[in-house]
Amino acid sequence: MDEIKIFCPASVANMSCGFDVLGFCLSPVGDEMVIRKTNSPGVKITKIEGQDLPLDVKKNVAGIAAEALLKEHPTQTGFEIEIYKNIKAGSGIGSSAASAAGAVFGINELLNKPFTATELITFAMEGEALASGAAHADNVAPVLMGGITLVRTVDPVDVIKLPTPNELTAVILHPKIELKTLHAREIIKKNVTMEKAIKQWGNLGAFVSALFNEDYDLISRSLKDEIVEPMRSLLIPEFDSLKKASIDAGALGFGISGSGPSVFALTKGKDTAHKVSKVINQIISSIGIDFEIHISEINKHGIKILPN
């Protein structure tokens, strides 16, 4: 195989009680990438459509991730990357992660898979570090492994793929406002009370158990975040009313995707997802912000190889 075309899905990180560790992969939204072998060693980004992003390999998350991989697998083969962006940078649904993960996934395929998923996550994280100022894995992990993932630790990378209850459905709202990840990181406090920390890990433990048991009631009771959400939600227009209306419409839970401005609701089944989507649409329409809403299954497979 000399060329590969892939679909690189968006993802949701910082799932409520799983701040910095839990993420899941989306189905309908994603970039496409074409990666092909060339005869001159090294990585080149030859085309980016859909977004104004640097072609310079050292300044592009896909380039940095690709070079991190090739550093561990020296080869005379070179690679050209084309990126067709649909996920807007800064939207909070893993735009940089899709590119970083796509680059290392594609090159690994073209090299006949010398690396494991865990190793690919490690390389992709180097791209993420450029985008957000910190090497985190909670977006690249679900993109590369599919489903819902828990990042136990990043040094070394230890990621667990959790089960996905069949009817679990996500509603994603992307209010098109500017919100830099770096800024959203700054407002997080360096310390947390022991009381709130205990609540958070009690909820996270319960949430993991609920995924295994397909216990939607427990998913709903445990999908909470009293630590980060109260601060970051202040940056998101109408957060409280969006959340309340979603829960009232039957959502299991509602939270901030990544560091925002996108938000997500989880529901049991598509019918409820459509109801939640409708109330979200009403509220966000009323304040005159441009936005997109997506209804998505949890994407159990992650990156998908497309026919050329």
Next chain:
Amino acid sequence: MDEIKIFCPASVANMSCGFDVLGFCLSPVGDEMVIRKTNSPGVKITKIEGQDLPLDVKKNVAGIAAEALLKEHPTQTGFEIEIYKNIKAGSGIGSSAASAAGAVFGINELLNKPFTATELITFAMEGEALASGAAHADNVAPVLMGGITLVRTVDPVDVIKLPTPNELTAVILHPKIELKTLHAREIIKKNVTMEKAIKQWGNLGAFVSALFNEDYDLISRSLKDEIVEPMRSLLIPEFDSLKKASIDAGALGFGISGSGPSVFALTKGKDTAHKVSKVINQIISSIGIDFEIHISEINKHGIKILPN
């Protein structure tokens, strides 16, 4: 049924990454209680053997828990309680929890089970509040439900019973030194860094997943506590060398039971448990402290009804 005799097992709370939420029930160590109906309403503690504890119902955890139950189920029937203590108060393996849980379990049986396990936990917690100054459920929950339990929240009580991997075995060391729960609580800091809190909930999520998947390697990687153990372990003689020797002998993890002074190791299988028990014995013998060591399966059933 007018009289019931029960075995009320010891338990381990504050399991490493599950501080304040995770606990498990032990098999070989426990108290016995006899509870019988009488014609004069109210609760009387008529006998306590094995420990010097108050017979006054208002000053005894079993009495307080029993009265909490009867407040929600007024009856003309009275109850006499006899307690045969084997679990030493202050040992860190749920001495007060065994008595509180036993009292409400026994009375509930004699009343033909009007209450659910969750309700019994709520009553038993009132007894625990007397013993430790805080109404916590991480000992009474595994005693009443059996196995490994996660207390998501105590207000209202929401406890999840987690799966018990078949070969999981505990080694318990009780160094016979005085260590008041209240004192051990005081040295816990009120705040924790976000970085450590995230590590802890990453580990707890991974640990829960590992229990479902019977993944002993992941149990071992995730059974850690960088928040409370570094402080509380200072109160326990030879903690660091006991921990290192246990891990070297094959233990999956090692931590403080409850608020100490007891410590526990978890192993895969009995053979390793015996090896761990041996190295613990050597270390603790060498410093001249009186002690007990127990090897225990995880007790999946909790309180057991004994033949009269």
